[in-house]
Amino acid sequence: MAAAALSRLRKGRQLAITLVESEAIGTVGVGEATIPPFVDFQRLLEIDEAEMLAAVQGSFKLGIQFVNWGKIGDSYIHPFGNYGYEIGGLSFHHVWHHFQTLGDKRPIQVFNAETMAAFFGRFAKTDALKRDDLPPINYAYHLNATAYAAYLRKYAEARGVVRVEGKVADVALDGESGFVRSITMVGGKVIGGQFFVDCSGFRGLLIEQALHTGYEDWSKWLPCNRAVALPCKRDDGSPPPPFTRATAHKAGWQWQVPLQHRNGNGHVYCDAFMDADEATDILLANIAGKPTADPNHLRFVAGRRNKFWNRNVVAIGLAGGFMEPLESTSIHLINTAITKLISLISLDGVTQAQEDAFNRLTTREYTRIRDFLILHYNTTTRDDSEFWNYCRTMSVPDSLTEKVELFRSNGQIFREEDELFTETSWAAVMMGQGITMQGHNAMAETLDPAETKRELDEIEKSVRFLVQAMPNHADYLARYCPAPMG
Numbered sequence: 001m002a003a004a005a006l007s008r009l010r011k012g013r014q015l016a017i018t019l020v021e022s023e024a025i026g027t028v029g030v031g032e033a034t035i036p037p038f039v040d041f042q043r044l045l046e047i048d049e050a051e052m053l054a055a056v057q058g059s060f061k062l063g064i065q066f067v068n069w070g071k072i073g074d075s076y077i078h079p080f081g082n083y084g085y086e087i088g089g090l091s092f093h094h095v096w097h098h099f100q101t102l103g104d105k106r107p108i109q110v111f112n113a114e115t116m117a118a119f120f121g122r123f124a125k126t127d128a129l130k131r132d133d134l135p136p137i138n139y140a141y142h143l144n145a146t147a148y149a150a151y152l153r154k155y156a157e158a159r160g161v162v163r164v165e166g167k168v169a170d171v172a173l174d175g176e177s178g179f180v181r182s183i184t185m186v187g188g189k190v191i192g193g194q195f196f197v198d199c200s201g202f203r204g205l206l207i208e209q210a211l212h213t214g215y216e217d218w219s220k221w222l223p224c225n226r227a228v229a230l231p232c233k234r235d236d237g238s239p240p241p242p243f244t245r246a247t248a249h250k251a252g253w254q255w256q257v258p259l260q261h262r263n264g265n266g267h268v269y270c271d272a273f274m275d276a277d278e279a280t281d282i283l284l285a286n287i288a289g290k291p292t293a294d295p296n297h298l299r300f301v302a303g304r305r306n307k308f309w310n311r312n313v314v315a316i317g318l319a320g321g322f323m324e325p326l327e328s329t330s331i332h333l334i335n336t337a338i339t340k341l342i343s344l345i346s347l348d349g350v351t352q353a354q355e356d357a358f359n360r361l362t363t364r365e366y367t368r369i370r371d372f373l374i375l376h377y378n379t380t381t382r383d384d385s386e387f388w389n390y391c392r393t394m395s396v397p398d399s400l401t402e403k404v405e406l407f408r409s410n411g412q413i414f415r416e417e418d419e420l421f422t423e424t425s426w427a428a429v430m431m432g433q434g435i436t437m438q439g440h441n442a443m444a445e446t447l448d449p450a451e452t453k454r455e456l457d458e459i460e461k462s463v464r465f466l467v468q469a470m471p472n473h474a475d476y477l478a479r480y481c482p483a484p485m486g
Contacts, residue, residue, distance in 0.1 A: 002197045002316055004045055004152040005338045007159035015347065018191055019156060019163045020183065025201075027149045032257040032264040033061060033244045033328040034140040036080050041335045045155065053481035055151050056143040057259040059240045060123045060473060062114040064327065066432060068248040071381045076432030077243065078327070079114035080138035082424045084459045088447050093427045094411050095452060097437050098444035104453075106460065108431070112424070113137060113463045118243040122470035137466070140328070142244065142257045142264070164191065168200075171210040179312040179350075180206055195350065197341070198315040202322070207305055207315035214306035215321075221374045221396060222302035223387075224252050224324050228280050229266040229296040234258070235289030239474035246326060248380075249282055250274070251387040255325060256288075260483045263288055268324050273387040300324075304366045309358040312350050314341055321366055326376060329369050332420070336365060368419050371400040372429070379404065379433040404430065410439040 003019040010017065042049060052058065063079040070076075084092035096108050109115045114137060117123060126137045157163055170184040182192040183206075198206040207213050219225060234240070240258035247254045252269030267283040280295050304321030308314060315321075316337045323329060340361060344354045378396050382388035406412045407430050413423045431437075470476075477483075 001041070001152055001334050002199055002338055002341075003156040003161050004159075005041075005342060006197075007156045007161045008045070009342075009345075009347070010160045013347070017156075017161045018193070019153070019161050020168065020185070020191065021163070021165070022167045023165060024167065027146055032145050032259070033064075033142050033255070033325070033331075035328050035332050036138050036140050037332060038140055038335055041338075044339075047155070050481040052148075052151060053141065053143070053477075054483045056147040057261060057483045058141050058143040058481065059258055059260055059477055060242050061140045061142050061244055061328075062118040062123065062137070062242045064244045064246055065118070066246050066248075066376070066429075068382075069246075069253075069376055069380060070432060070434040072384065074432070074434070076428065077109070077115045077118055078425060078428045078432065079112050079118070080140065081112055081114040082422065083108050083427065084111040084456075087452060087455055088443065090441055090444055090447075091411075091413070091423050093423070093437075094440040094444045095447065095456070097411055097440040098447075099453070099456065102449070104456070106456075108427075111456070111459050111463060113466045114139075116463055116467045117470055118241070120467060121239060121241055121473055122467055123242045123473040123476050124470040126466055126470070139242075142240075142259055144259060144264075145331075164189070168205055171206060173210060177311070178211075180210060194312065195345070196313045198313050198319045199317050201318040202300060204305070204315060204319045206313045207307075207310060207319055211310045211313060213310045213315075215301070216303050216306060217301055218303040218323075218370055219301055221370065221394065222324060222377070223270045223272065223390065224268045225299065225301055226271045226276065226279065227266050227268045227298040227300070227324075228276065228283055229264070229298065230280075230283055230287065230294075231292045232263050232265055232287045233289035233292060234261070234263055238288070239472060240477070242473040244328065247286070248382075250385040252279070253326070254283060254286055260477055261485055262292060266325075268326075270387055273385065273390075302370075304363070307355075307359050308337070308362045309355045311355075314358065316341075320362070323366070323369060323373055326373050327369070327421075329373075329420070333365070333369070337362060364417075365420065367399075368416070368421070371397055371403070372421050372425070374400055375404070375426075375429055376433065379430065379435055381434060404435065408435055408438060410441060411437040412441070 006017055009015055063077045065077050067075045087095045166185045168183050169186045171180060172182045174181045180196050182190050184190050196206055240260060245256040251274035254267045257264035265283060265287045267279050269279045276297060300322045302323055305315055308320045317334045340358055344358055374396050377391040380388055380392050413426045415423060
């Protein structure tokens with residue numbers, strides 16, 4: 001992703017970009033679900049969406065279904081689009097809650113097109129159906145991450161990026177500035193550069209092993225530190241649902257990412273409460289078909305580097321930090337890091353202001369995503385295992401405690417600056433986890449009841465119209481971006 005995006009800087013410039021990677025190491029290849037800003041990344045690269053999705057076995061995603069999180073048997077969807085829209089300057093969930101107190105029995109989900117389309121297995125890019133009272137459908141993708149990496153490699157090479165195959169044996173630093181001066185490959189080839197992007201994964205080859213940047217450990221709040229990934233055929237003949245599923249188990253959770261002809265599966269867990277064999281057995285017992293590869297075991301520590309940009313190195317992806325893929329933010333954080341880098345980078349050297357801005361913005365982004373992930377664990381009522389007892393009773397950051405208490409008292413959700421997750425995101429997860437609004441913004445009670453009810457009715461009718469007009473997700477894929485079997 002970094003090489004593809006940076007290749008656009010070469011247009012009209014004498015700029016050399018070298019991509020160093022090893023087939024022997026490969027990609028992690030388990031982060032197969034994305035969120036809507038990733039669609040904008042494809043537009044930035046001017047990638048043909050249908051062509052890309054066909055190449056990576058891609059399907060569409062309207063949100064994430066969470067199963068067994070608040071308590072065993074619970075299920076809810078965190079949708080990509082908003083519940084309704086503002087009425088009288090008020091966020092929709094305040095108006096909805098007020099009408100609940102007046103006897104309206106409709107669940108908030110019926111006012112969200114993405115949730116209802118996901119529930120009925122439908123999808124369409126609804127620009128042609130767009131109505132004035134609802135925005136178009138918000139969506140992202142499920143994709144084969146390994147195939148997507150190969151797709152972007154070709155994209156980057158076609159735009160002048162030079163790829164070097166092999167492993168890095170050594171890193172040379174400038175004695176005066178401490179900047180990375182060059183890397184030496186196994187076999188002796190030396191590659192010099194003025195600026196380096198470290199995408200070496202958990203190892204942090206440049207950012208940590210060479211520059212000793214340090215790491216902030218968040219495992220006390222996000223205790224899962226292992227995963228086992230396993231793709232499988234979809235033997236039951238079911239169509240791919242247009243959403244990711246995250247099912248909580250006794251010491252972690254399982255993802256299911258539906259591609260066109262197979263599922264990506266994985267089990268994220270904490271090794272203090274479960275060993276690898278048990279985690280693998282649980283995964284194998286809960287997949288939809290025959291495995292197509294051996295289990296891939298991963299180890300990680302949730303957290304982030306103390307700096308993401310250090311001297312002339314920027315760490316992107318797992319080299320910069322890791323938060324488990326519960327809300328599909330891993331690829332998103334790669335995306336936003338690249339976007340910030342493109343905005344800040346200059347081709348005539350590195351300044352302290354650039355480094356400081358990148359680190360400040362990225363640290364804030366990681367912290368807010370961290371709190372949102374902790375929310376899923378801490379607000380459970382599950383007490384069926386030691387793991388969930390720990391999560392339910394652990395101390396959490398004050399920033400999260402405040403957010404939950406404000407919502408519980410009167411439904412207030414304050415988004416800070418350019419925070420990733422919307423009011424609907426916070427409301428969907430908090431209500432889905434069982435947090436009940438005890439009140440709402442008092443201004444909702446000043447709205448004209450008859451007029452507001454007509455507006456609610458129109459929103460529900462519009463959602464129903466949109467969803468009924470959509471084809472099944474599988475039919476849409478077959479027409480728009482069919483991928484070959486295999």
